[in-house]
Amino acid sequence: MLLGLQFTADQIITMAPDASSASAGKKLASAKNWKSLGQSSEALWGECQGSALYQVKVDLASLAIQCSCPSRKQPCKHGIGLLLLAVNLPDLVHVTEHPEWVTSWLAKRASVNKRKETREKSDTTTPSASQIKTAEKRLALVKAGIDQLDLWLNDLIRNGLGLLETQPSKFWEAQAAKMVDAQAPGIALRVRNLATLPNSSPDWPEKLLWQLGQLALLTQAFHNIDQLDPGLQEDVRQLVGWNLKEEEVIERGERVSDEWLTLGQSFEERERGQVQHTWLFGISSKRPAHIIQFAFVGTPFSEHYLPGSMQRADLVYWPSLQPERALIAARKGDALPIQAALPGYASIAAFFDVVATMLARLPWRESFLCVLNDVIPIYDTSRNQWCVRDQSGQTLPLARGEYWQLLAHSGGQAIDFAAEWNGTALLPLGFLAEQQYHPLKLHRI
């Protein structure tokens, strides 16, 4: 048995950057492709015979994979293949001493982590005069931009939303560009997203009005930011577009140590790359955490999170009235598979109570981690609609898609279920059936 790795092949497959890497990794998961294999409490490694002999190593604490192959995809097929082989044929991977190339890699990683910690501790919080000047200049730009946005919003309402039905996308894009120029990228993104609403459904005017209204609420909050709770001030600034560096988050954010369940991931295409949303849930703290990573086209995500695993770690939340976005500051133990019941809500009604409370505190929140116990997945064939049913007979729809794996594993029995709720539908992240957690790799629509 592998010391630090107790996952299923399905969980490993979710780490692959795309279907072809997953498929190629599966083909490499047999002994004949590996010249040497080994494991310790810290790492798993192997030498894979491809066009050349590639050295593949996995840090078992973080599941970071490094390979000497030239592939731009990360993790590469050799890394996926090594993990799959270790899961499917554990007897082939013996506990042994690290070879030199693994020892030096582990030492280098430890050294980098130490430098990072030192830098985080020594970072000064006192801004320089030029930094203050730059910040003041940006604030003035944002204020002017938001004033212009308010006028634009008023014009839309004065002229009537009916006129927007035939507006081309550049109409919205032009206003979004003004917000970019005003250094308010958070608002720019919201404006850009408005372009998808006209004519998207019969009730599009209503949906558009709700979005415009929430944008107005945000600009109103910005105008009155000094009167807001300090946590909410942080939220408003982040929503407008002030980004915090990770060092600032670590310095100012709330640090929570817990056993964290990695419940799943969803992916979102952006103009120049891809956004990865990873959802965690703390067993003791009962708190959700949302880790967001961006990767430019053709480059890998910098951190690996293994859906379906649980690991003791220190998380730091972004400063907020209702902290949710987080980063992992330190991993503190082996990653183990989730096998026990999820700490979820007993009913959909209980989940909605929490959603209401969250919205009351932070009205711009758009997604919520939804963990439900004992729900039955249903495919309503007459309406071609997937949903889950709780023990009280209430239901929530799943996002458009096919969920045959979910249905096959449940067999009509109740399961524990994790999803991202966007106010309209659940985007499934994973589920626990027969003491085994099954992550689902999905794209946001």
Place this chain on the structure above:
Amino acid sequence: MDTIVTTAVVGTGQQSKPIITTGTPIDALAERLPGENVERKLLLAAGALAIYRQAGQIAVEAPAAPEPAVPETLLPCSAHVASTLTSLYQSGYTEILSEAYTLLEKAHQRLPYELLPVALTHTTQNQSLRASLLPVLGERGYWLSQFNTAWSWVARLRLDAQHILPADVETTWQEGTVGQRTEILRRLRAIEPAQALAKLTAIWKQEKAEARTAFLGSLATGLSMEDQPFLARALDDRSESVRTQAASLMMHLTGSPQSQRLLARVDSLLQYIDGRLTVILPAPIDEAWIQDVTMLKAPARPSTSAAYWIGQALAYVPPAHWEERFSATPVQLLEAINDSEWVLEVVNALVQAALFHNDAGWFRPLLDWHYQKLLENKIDHRQLASFPALLTRLPQHEAEGRVRQQFANQDYWQPFLQALPAPWSKEFSADALHILKKHYHSLDKNPYAANNWDGTLNTFAAALSPSCFDLAVTGWDFVEVSDSFAPYWNTRLNTFLQKMSIRKSLIEGIL
């Protein structure tokens, strides 16, 4: 539509007193906003209303939950076997999947739940695998298949296996598609042939030709003389496809008046005197003759080829009829036709007739006759088209013996191997491998012989006995000739070796 939405759609500038109330507690809050900017007031009220509604959302009543799947009686296959099966779904090595399913069934194992969707989807597209997949789907697989119409074949096959009709049989018969109704009829024929015939008779006149043809085909199940009157009427149907279908079925009813008229006509076609079988051509081949031998109205411009009509006339006559009529064995009769100028037409018709009526007494004599003529160079390979079909009707060891005879013929053994049912015996597999390697290693001397072995590699990969796996993956020297086809041959050989490795891994993992 909410009043506030209507106001926003029309535009506040188009209304003298725009209404922005929401009918919720938000209105009281909105009252406290400065009044001079109506648009801003509307936007903030709308934003608050959106949040108010989202926060007050209530889940709706769920549809009824389906009956849960019943507990499994089989154990799932190992993770390693599941992983290999996953690769097979992607690789397209369909022939190996069939063997894997059969092995799983023998080992009382089933597919794990995570493989069910991909296996069902794959088998929906590969119909030949359906029967072998069915036993390894487990209870969960049957349960899951009910939710996807593309997988409805699972329920059909299961009902077939249990010889029962679906609960909604009457509704489907009345309202289903032609395919569904044909399926109902076919299944009912297997249980209650008379009831199925009565059902068909009741709706016959109001159905279109396409449906009548399909329904009529289902009478092949449980066909008997009870169906003769109905078939006789169908022979006069206004649709040609219906008439052809009816004639094909009637040919099986050797006791029918139509078959008796056919026999009367063909009896005068062959004479057996002093050990010689002679063909006496009818004169003239008129409409009445054609109608009697085909059971169909003569076409407007019938063929004038005597060879064609000899074939037509004899191809549906039970071969046993000639044994009885001439008091001669099949071997004697085949010997007796040798000197006839129509020998090939008659023997080909006898092959067709033996296959059509499944007359086991004729398979061996016909195979022997063909093999002998091939050795004597009296026929060539083009006249061996029906040989593989005859081969499949023999017991495995005997069929293997016939193919082994063919190995001596370096130019023509591929179709025989392909016809041979899998898996092959250990002894035959070893012999066949020996021949295959010999051909492969001779490619450097004769590259154009590649066709002889290239096309059979898939057959070998799927049919070789597991006891020969080690022999199959060793003893190959990759071709290193300058011919441009060498890389292609070597790639093909590599694929073969990979398939053998997968089969070996599956068998070791399952058994």
